[in-house]
Amino acid sequence: MDFSGIPQFVAGGLTVGAVYGLVGAGFSLIFKASKVINFAQGEFVVLGGLVTYSLVGLFTGATLSATLAAALTAVAVLLAIGALLYTLLRTAKRGSNEFTYVMVTLAVAIALRGAAGLVWGTEYKTFPLYPRGSVKVLGAVVTYGTLITVAATLLVSLGLWLVLYRTMIGKAMRACADSPMAAQTVGIRPQRMVLYAYLGSAFMGGLAGILLTPILMMSYDNGVMLALKGFTAAVAGGLANPFGAIVGGLVIGTIESLGVGMISSELQNAYAFVALLLVLFLRPQGLFGGRAELAR
Amino acid sequence: MTSSDIAPGVRSGALSNAQSAKQPSAPRRLAIWLPLVLLAVVPLVSRNPYLLSVWTFILLNLIVVIGLDLLVGYSGQLSLGHGVFVTIGGYASALLTTKLGWNGWAAIPAGMIASGIIAFVIGAPTLRLRGYYLAMATLGFPVVLDAVLRNWGGITGGSSGVTGIPRLAIGDYILKDAVAYYYFAWVVVCIVFFVAKLIAHSRFGLSLKAIHADEPAAAARGIDIARAKITVFVVSAVFAAFSGSLYVHYVQFIGPDTFGVLYSIMLVVMLVVGGAGRLWGGVVGTIVLMWLPELLRSTSTWEPIVFGAVLAVVMLCAPKGIAGLWARRAAILYAAQREAGAAQPPDRTTRAVAVQGDLLAIDNLKRNFGGVQAVGGLNYHIAPGQIKAIIGPNGAGKSTALALIAGTLPPSAGVIAFAGNNIEALPAHARARLGIGRTFQHIRLIADLTVIENITLGLTAIGERNPHDDKHRAAPDAIVGSLVERLGLADVADAYPGQINQYQCRLVELGAALAGDPSLLLLDEPAAGLSTAEVDQLATILRTERERGRSIILVDHVMQLVMTIAEEILVLEYGTAIAQGTPAEILNDARVRAAYLGTRNASRDGAAHASAANAGVANA
Numbered sequence: 018m019d020f021s022g023i024p025q026f027v028a029g030g031l032t033v034g035a036v037y038g039l040v041g042a043g044f045s046l047i048f049k050a051s052k053v054i055n056f057a058q059g060e061f062v063v064l065g066g067l068v069t070y071s072l073v074g075l076f077t078g079a080t081l082s083a084t085l086a087a088a089l090t091a092v093a094v095l096l097a098i099g100a101l102l103y104t105l106l107r108t109a110k111r112g113s114n115e116f117t118y119v120m121v122t123l124a125v126a127i128a129l130r131g132a133a134g135l136v137w138g139t140e141y142k143t144f145p146l147y148p149r150g151s152v153k154v155l156g157a158v159v160t161y162g163t164l165i166t167v168a169a170t171l172l173v174s175l176g177l178w179l180v181l182y183r184t185m186i187g188k189a190m191r192a193c194a195d196s197p198m199a200a201q202t203v204g205i206r207p208q209r210m211v212l213y214a215y216l217g218s219a220f221m222g223g224l225a226g227i228l229l230t231p232i233l234m235m236s237y238d239n240g241v242m243l244a245l246k247g248f249t250a251a252v253a254g255g256l257a258n259p260f261g262a263i264v265g266g267l268v269i270g271t272i273e274s275l276g277v278g279m280i281s282s283e284l285q286n287a288y289a290f291v292a293l294l295l296v297l298f299l300r301p302q303g304l305f306g307g308r309a310e311l312a313r
Numbered sequence: 314m315t316s317s318d319i320a321p322g323v324r325s326g327a328l329s330n331a332q333s334a335k336q337p338s339a340p341r342r343l344a345i346w347l348p349l350v351l352l353a354v355v356p357l358v359s360r361n362p363y364l365l366s367v368w369t370f371i372l373l374n375l376i377v378v379i380g381l382d383l384l385v386g387y388s389g390q391l392s393l394g395h396g397v398f399v400t401i402g403g404y405a406s407a408l409l410t411t412k413l414g415w416n417g418w419a420a421i422p423a424g425m426i427a428s429g430i431i432a433f434v435i436g437a438p439t440l441r442l443r444g445y446y447l448a449m450a451t452l453g454f455p456v457v458l459d460a461v462l463r464n465w466g467g468i469t470g471g472s473s474g475v476t477g478i479p480r481l482a483i484g485d486y487i488l489k490d491a492v493a494y495y496y497f498a499w500v501v502v503c504i505v506f507f508v509a510k511l512i513a514h515s516r517f518g519l520s521l522k523a524i525h526a527d528e529p530a531a532a533a534r535g536i537d538i539a540r541a542k543i544t545v546f547v548v549s550a551v552f553a554a555f556s557g558s559l560y561v562h563y564v565q566f567i568g569p570d571t572f573g574v575l576y577s578i579m580l581v582v583m584l585v586v587g588g589a590g591r592l593w594g595g596v597v598g599t600i601v602l603m604w605l606p607e608l609l610r611s612t613s614t615w616e617p618i619v620f621g622a623v624l625a626v627v628m629l630c631a632p633k634g635i636a637g638l639w640a641r642r643a644a645i646l647y648a649a650q651r652e653a654g655a656a657q658p659p660d661r662t663t664r665a666v667a668v669q670g671d672l673l674a675i676d677n678l679k680r681n682f683g684g685v686q687a688v689g690g691l692n693y694h695i696a697p698g699q700i701k702a703i704i705g706p707n708g709a710g711k712s713t714a715l716a717l718i719a720g721t722l723p724p725s726a727g728v729i730a731f732a733g734n735n736i737e738a739l740p741a742h743a744r745a746r747l748g749i750g751r752t753f754q755h756i757r758l759i760a761d762l763t764v765i766e767n768i769t770l771g772l773t774a775i776g777e778r779n780p781h782d783d784k785h786r787a788a789p790d791a792i793v794g795s796l797v798e799r800l801g802l803a804d805v806a807d808a809y810p811g812q813i814n815q816y817q818c819r820l821v822e823l824g825a826a827l828a829g830d831p832s833l834l835l836l837d838e839p840a841a842g843l844s845t846a847e848v849d850q851l852a853t854i855l856r857t858e859r860e861r862g863r864s865i866i867l868v869d870h871v872m873q874l875v876m877t878i879a880e881e882i883l884v885l886e887y888g889t890a891i892a893q894g895t896p897a898e899i900l901n902d903a904r905v906r907a908a909y910l911g912t913r914n915a916s917r918d919g920a921a922h923a924s925a926a927n928a929g930v931a932n933a
Contacts, residue, residue: 054444054445054448054449056448056452105625105629108629109628109629109632110629110630110632113632115445116389116391116632117628117629117632119391119445119448120585120624120628121624121625121628121629123393123578123581123624124582124621124622124623124624124625124628125621125625126621127578127582127617127618127620127621127624128617128618128620128621128622128625129621130617131615131616131617131618131620131621132618134614134617135614135615135618238574241452241453241456241574242453242456244449244452244453245449245452245453245456248449252446252449281464283460283463283464284457284460284461284464285460286453286456286457286460287457287460287461289453290450290453290454290457293449293450293453294434294435294438294439294450295438297438297439297441297442297446297450298437298438301438301441301442
């Protein structure tokens with residue numbers, strides 16, 4: 018086994034890991050707000066990438082500003098999809114349980130994947146986004162794409178932290194996560210907070226797709242595995258902790274990249290799966306969660 | 314006081330409700346077999362080879378869906394990768410027959426065992442936890458298996474799969490004829506349906522429903538939640554593998570794409586659309602959704618969108634699926650228990666009464682919630698056959714103390730010894746099986762189960778503790794029957810919790826705890842909201858249980874109950890004991906008066922609270 022490639026594998030792992038982290042943070046946000054696992058999270062990522070791809074084709078010139086405009090429009094589309102999913106869930110009968118909500122998100126995931134297959138076909142799509150070039154770190158070639166992806170993820174985490182801990186909306190969201198009933202008595206509308214959670218997670222999913230597609234390309238059916246890896250990241254981070262999910266994503270991405278580089282690339286999708294089972298078995302409360310997190 | 318003069322209006326009202334919910338008649342109970350009977354007619358109507366093959370696939374899918382219903386509909390756990398077990402069964406049969414020359418009949422159980430083992434490996438870590446971990450873990454499972462199958466081409470035939478799989482033979486007769494195979498599959502489906510029904514209506518099936526509805530309540534009845542969930546997952550995987558084997562012996566081919574990602578999702582959609590939790594719902598759903606693509610054939614690319622839409626609409630408009638449009642499922646009927654209950658019930662509790670000294674000994678027990686000390690350094694003892702009460706203002710830590718003893722909450726520190734053994738590290742269900750029964754402050758009955766079924770669940774707590782005590786193991790029906798009579802619930806035995814009054818609900822919860830034959834009974838505010846007459850009746854019941862040898866720890870604000878039956882009262886405030894003594898001593902204790910009534914400097918709020926409590930004391 019050759020160990021000299023490790024820094025390079027780690028660099029590649031951090032790139033995809035940052036994306037897994039964003040997907041995981043999306044899971045965390047919705048779970049924190051409503052105790053629902055959103056099975057459409059992976060489709061958010063796919064659509065983020067594919068919608069941007071189509072818009073880049075529309076805006077002629079393929080300049081950086083055109084690409085950014087396409088990306089922004091795609092984010093808006095994703096926000097609309099997030100709001101639609103939320104609206105759909107709101108039509109559920111009063112007294113519906115978690116199972117109903119989870120099944121509806123699954124239904125939406127199936128339909129979105131089917132629709133993506135119809136619109137974009139089965140080929141992999143990509144578009145140029147990152148400037149060419151790289152820097153050398155510890156013998157690894159780190160492309161600007163990697164740097165931008167990781168930086169964007171950290172920036173989003175910082176933004177999320179500021180929103181959750183430094184604004185009234187964020188405080189209201191955290192209050193609702195703790196006790197919707199108590200929050201209601203001080204004038205907070207819990208349903209509004211759940212809507213924000215869906216918007217936030219659609220945003221992070223869409224962004225993840227925009228960041229990932231130029232690096233690895235995107236196909237309509239990538240959602241399942243992206244969801245699994247994002248979920249693994251979220252569980253590793255403690256499920257109800259979006260920041261833990263980002264760190265969890267970086268860890269899972271690195272493990273996967275090392276596995277692909279040093280064991281077998283055919284089993285690429287199996288590493289996250291095994292990691293999920295191991296985390297659940299050894300530390301179900303996540304890498305950073307205390308026991309209390311699990312009891313909740 | 315007899316039961317006849319207790320709130321007659323309420324009782325008879327509840328009674329007529331129960332009667333209106335009378336159980337389905339025999340024809341109705343047979344009606345759930347109707348879809349299967351209709352399936353038997355299919356080849357008589359049309360022998361079009363294509364249509365017959367679709368119907369055969371429906372039968373094979375039914376085997377998977379029926380097993381999946383036990384998992385999804387009964388235990389409430391979601392598997393989104395069940396196609397994997399079908400694939401494993403299929404490949405096991407394919408490879409063992411073609412490469413090793415096994416007989417098909419020998420290969421089938423091998424595939425089922427392999428599936429069961431893999432289900433255990435995935436289920437053990439994911440099903441110990443509450444939530445949708447199994448769903449997520451199984452979602453990516455087909456993709457992983459796909460990679461493995463293609464990667465190990467030397468064994469599995471890679472992307473081209475396995476061909477030339479031999480057909481099954483009965484003696485010299487080879488199951489080659491399409492109609493013959495159809496009927497063979499039909500018989501298998503009927504057997505599978507029958508077995509699933511047996512499982513669903515067993516106490517194990519009731520346990521699964523309880524787990525689905527309320528895990529803490531299930532644990533309090535002595536149900537080992539993780540074990541039950543893992544067991545049902547393994548069972549459903551074994552069913553799925555069986556189906557896969559029968560598929561490959563019919564089609565004689567299997568490849569990595571035969572049961573892909575979408576197939577697993579389809580299984581869940583078929584089940585949920587038909588109606589999970591009723592077995593025949595899945596049968597209807599499978600038939601409907603298997604024909605849907607046939608009808609949509611011209612627009613097959615729209616298939617996933619249509620399935621997604623159908624699933625969303627059903628979940629939003631009729632969450633119980635097609636089967637949910639009919640009334641509730643058939644329940645265990647009381648008649649059988651009533652007959653058995655006429656037999657002599659055991660006079661005294663059979664467990665742990667021979668303990669020397671204290672039945673329960675608590676030493677320096679602590680529990681913190683963040684910075685709040687709910688219980689701080691509690692020392693407490695109770696002897697066999699004693700009734701003790703814990704009182705105190707709201708937030709004094711009474712319910713927390715009970716939760717710590719029952720194992721619903723882990724203690725922060727301290728020792729709990731029960732019948733001489735330390736139990737503070739044991740989970741709730743294990744403590745229930747040792748003989749600690751409990752009721753909850755807020756009634757936690759399983760809404761989906763009848764009164765008698767809720768009580769029957771409590772039998773689980775008898776467990777395997779007294780393997781040589783035939784008295785209980787031989788006649789569980791007798792225990793339940795005599796309990797129902799004793800508690801005066803015979804008239805509402807077949808009603809659902811939503812159809813009976815508050816007092817009856819309390820009694821059902823008490824009955825479920827008593828069914829486990831506890832030597833220690835923990836009661837959390839059993840008299841809350843009861844009328845004076847009902848409280849008296851409850852006191853009589855509790856005294857009778859003490860005479861049977863049970864110890865009782867009672868937490869309540871209703872002094873009418875506490876002062877009349879407790880031999881000793883512990884007063885808690887801010888998690889610590891401020892007084893302990895006989896009812897008379899407690900009534901005269903200065904600190905208790907201060908805690909309840911406040912001192913001269915106490916806030917108005919405290920005084921208001923205390924005057925309410927004082928009214929209770931004065932009542933006694």
